[in-house]
Amino acid sequence: MEEATKQEQFHDEQIIIPPMTETEIKHKKRSTEKTKDHKYIELDKVLERYRGQKGELIRVLHSAQKIFGYLPQEVQAYVALKMDIPVSEVNGVVTFYTLFVTEPKGKHSVNVCMGTACYVKGASEIIDKLKEELKLDAQETSTDGLFTVRSTRCIGACGMAPVMTVDEEVHGRLNPADLTGILKKYQEQDAGEKYEHDQVN
Ligand code: FES
DSSP: OHHHHHHHHHHHTOOOOOOOOHHHHHHHHHHHHHHHHHHHHHHHHHHHHTTTOGGGHHHHHHHHHHHHSSOOHHHHHHHHHHHTSOHHHHHHHHHHOTTOOSSOOOSEEEEEEOSHHHHHTTHHHHHHHHHHHTTOSSOSBOTTSOEEEEEESOOSOGGGOSOEEETTEEEOSOOGGGHHHHHHHHHHHHHHHHHHHHHHO
């Protein structure tokens, strides 16, 4: 009970992030655009290296994914245009190979074990609750870019079923009601890091 009061107090004292001024917003927008342009310049160098080699599409896409982190439609269309091939061909390759991803990965990887022991102990309810909490529909990554939720095979912690990992951390004997608090811990941690980063920059 005393522990719960301490936790409530902690949550009440969470860091308040001041809203950004108009100048800060403009600066942020400009730097995002610059980063994006910089990535396209990198991609142009790759495309130049493979100019006229349509058979090297997989290598080009691999490099593009390294540069952008994933392959959104606009990058696929850009590659198709520059390599003079149909977008459908690029899209066909991207969807065929599992190494290519079309969605950005969240900062934290949440993997819910769907092995037998975890499944029997209610892993599906854990996934459902995560989807509800993070408002995930068909997509795996939350709109704030913080979490990517996936299911995984047995991770060897069956005695703690049902189990999920968040990055390297293992959370066991889970109950759907625990998830709000677990996610909140990472959300607050991230808000704190963001605040410190914004103060320095
Ligand atoms: S079945 Fe989930 S950890 Fe083994």
